[in-house]
Amino acid sequence: MAHDEIVACENLTERDMTAIAAQLAQYVRAGDMVLLSGDLGMGKSTFARALIRALLDDPGADVPSPTFTIVQSYPLEDGTEIWHTDLYRLSGPEDVYDLGFDDVLDDTLFLVEWPDRLPEDMQDTALQIRFSAPTPDDRTVSFCGNADWQERLRGASLS
Amino acid sequence: MSDKQPHIISPANSDGSRPLTVLGIETSCDETAVAVVTADKRILAHKILSQVDTHAEFGGVVPEIAARQHISSLDHLIAATLKEAELTMADIDAVAATTGPGLVGGLMVGVMTAKALATASGKPFIAVNHLEGHALTARLTDDIAFPFLLLLTSGGHCQLLEVSGVGNYKRLGTTIDDAAGEAFDKTAKLLGLGYPGGPAVEREAAKGNPDRFKLPHPLKGKPGCDFSFSGLKTAVRRLAETCVSERGALYEDDRADLCAAFQQAVVRSLTDRVQRAVTDFRSRHGAKSYPLVIAGGVAANKAIRAALVKLATEEDMIFYAAPMELCTDNGAMIAWAGLERLLVTPTLNDMDVSARPRWPLDENASSRIGAGKKGAKA
Numbered sequence: 186m187a188h189d190e191i192v193a194c195e196n197l198t199e200r201d202m203t204a205i206a207a208q209l210a211q212y213v214r215a216g217d218m219v220l221l222s223g224d225l226g227m228g229k230s231t232f233a234r235a236l237i238r239a240l241l242d243d244p245g246a247d248v249p250s251p252t253f254t255i256v257q258s259y260p261l262e263d264g265t266e267i268w269h270t271d272l273y274r275l276s277g278p279e280d281v282y283d284l285g286f287d288d289v290l291d292d293t294l295f296l297v298e299w300p301d302r303l304p305e306d307m308q309d310t311a312l313q314i315r316f317s318a319p320t321p322d323d324r325t326v327s328f329c330g331n332a333d334w335q336e337r338l339r340g341a342s343l344s
Numbered sequence: 345m346s347d348k349q350p351h352i353i354s355p356a357n358s359d360g361s362r363p364l365t366v367l368g369i370e371t372s373c374d375e376t377a378v379a380v381v382t383a384d385k386r387i388l389a390h391k392i393l394s395q396v397d398t399h400a401e402f403g404g405v406v407p408e409i410a411a412r413q414h415i416s417s418l419d420h421l422i423a424a425t426l427k428e429a430e431l432t433m434a435d436i437d438a439v440a441a442t443t444g445p446g447l448v449g450g451l452m453v454g455v456m457t458a459k460a461l462a463t464a465s466g467k468p469f470i471a472v473n474h475l476e477g478h479a480l481t482a483r484l485t486d487d488i489a490f491p492f493l494l495l496l497t498s499g500g501h502c503q504l505l506e507v508s509g510v511g512n513y514k515r516l517g518t519t520i521d522d523a524a525g526e527a528f529d530k531t532a533k534l535l536g537l538g539y540p541g542g543p544a545v546e547r548e549a550a551k552g553n554p555d556r557f558k559l560p561h562p563l564k565g566k567p568g569c570d571f572s573f574s575g576l577k578t579a580v581r582r583l584a585e586t587c588v589s590e591r592g593a594l595y596e597d598d599r600a601d602l603c604a605a606f607q608q609a610v611v612r613s614l615t616d617r618v619q620r621a622v623t624d625f626r627s628r629h630g631a632k633s634y635p636l637v638i639a640g641g642v643a644a645n646k647a648i649r650a651a652l653v654k655l656a657t658e659e660d661m662i663f664y665a666a667p668m669e670l671c672t673d674n675g676a677m678i679a680w681a682g683l684e685r686l687l688v689t690p691t692l693n694d695m696d697v698s699a700r701p702r703w704p705l706d707e708n709a710s711s712r713i714g715a716g717k718k719g720a721k722a
Binding site for chain 2: 224231249250252253256257258284285318322
């Protein structure tokens with residue numbers, strides 16, 4: 186699967202990450218799979234929270250960590266949903282089917298933390314966002330995806 | 345305004361021959377638990393199957409989706425619980441099950457099993473909110489009257505609740521990101537300690553110097569009673585990386601000092617928020633002594649418990665902690681909450697209620713996001 190880097194944003198503060206998430210909110214929709222990968226404390230949840238709040242158009246919305254419940258779902262006004270999921274506690278792809286991901290793929294925007302447990306076919310068409318910290322105090326966020334994502338994010342000012 | 349409701353529990357079932365008896369089922373996350381509880385506050389039987397032991401070897405990773413585990417063990421656990429209570433379904437007056445919030449698969453297993461059992465034996469089904477179970481546990485184990493202030497803090501929840509009656513809860517604060525127990529688990533993971541993280545971090549903290557590292561005090565002094573723990577974990581990671589780059593490795597004393605600093609920051613954050621909640625609570629109920637109840641697995645941490653006991657004394661509140669075995673998820677709290685609801689509404693039957701993965705205890709306060717809307721798979 187060809188997942189080319191679309192853009193990498195470096196030297197980010199938390200505020201920068203929030204702004205980038207809000208930008209991205211304009212380009213994602215139900216049916217999309219967005220994968221958030223990176224170690225603990227790299228900012229995956231912070232980014233997901235900002236993205237969800239932008240999509241809900243509610244800067245104060247409760248967005249609790251999905252680690253314990255594995256899935257936190259957020260209904261959108263058009264009848265679709267956001268599923269914010271943390272697959273950390275799962276053992277592998279079969280658990281993802283048990284959770285019913287495949288039943289709602291078309292009507293749901295998935296934000297997936299720890300996506301290595303996701304079945305490969307679900308990863309193929311995903312937008313991959315990688316979080317890293319070159320030094321303890323700043324973050325790099327890089328976006329990778331197939332040609333479709335390259336095209337869709339062409340006009341986005343993510344950096 | 346703050347009249348205490350008399351704490352009267354109707355002692356008998358409909359024909360008056362024995363105390364009202366409820367079977368409770370809890371399957372909202374990792375534990376499969378069943379218990380039988382009576383209106384005279386006896387726990388006749390109480391069984392829990394936890395997956396935590398199995399998880400330890402995986403460093404906290406759940407090797408099974410809870411639902412599968414619940415399906416394979418629930419029937420057997422119910423039979424074993426009834427046997428231990430020396431009862432049959434004929435002796436049970438109602439079947440209660442956790443209906444939310446939680447992981448949808450597990451909730452559905454518990455709710456369907458409870459409904460089937462209730463239908464087959466001609467008893468009502470009672471849908472219980474998991475948080476309500478924790479909230480009312482103190483009334484099962486101690487004679488605590490309404491209203492009281494509850495700090496519920498576990499791996500999945502961190503909330504301050506004003507409990508004014510059965511079904512009458514006001515959420516004063518909640519975590520805006522990670523729960524306190526989750527922060528302990530993630531910190532343990534970052535520092536290469538064992539699972540579950542709470543006891544591991546507490547052990548290390550006891551050996552460490554809490555003042556060597558400076559950690560942020562999340563939301564300290566900010567208005568309201570919300571919590572935030574995600575930033576602490578990130579700060580611990582950053583400090584650990586700095587240690588490694590300066591000393592070449594994370595040494596034992598680094599780890600102990602980081603744990604001590606982390607635990608101290610959690611203690612300070614919790615006490616700061618609880619203190620604000622006491623003030624808020626008193627603005628509605630007056631200056632009397634009220635119970636301050638702590639529930640949830642994090643209550644096992646001795647430093648946290650000691651700080652809250654001290655705070656309660658200073659604030660002239662009466663400190664209660666549920667017994668440890670009822671602090672983590674269990675069936676007794678669900679049976680008891682069901683029983684309390686049944687006593688308030690004797691004709692109660694929730695047969696038309698389905699599993700609700702998102703179910704805030706105080707729906708009005710949480711109506712910001714789709715409260716009342718059932719979860720996607722419910």
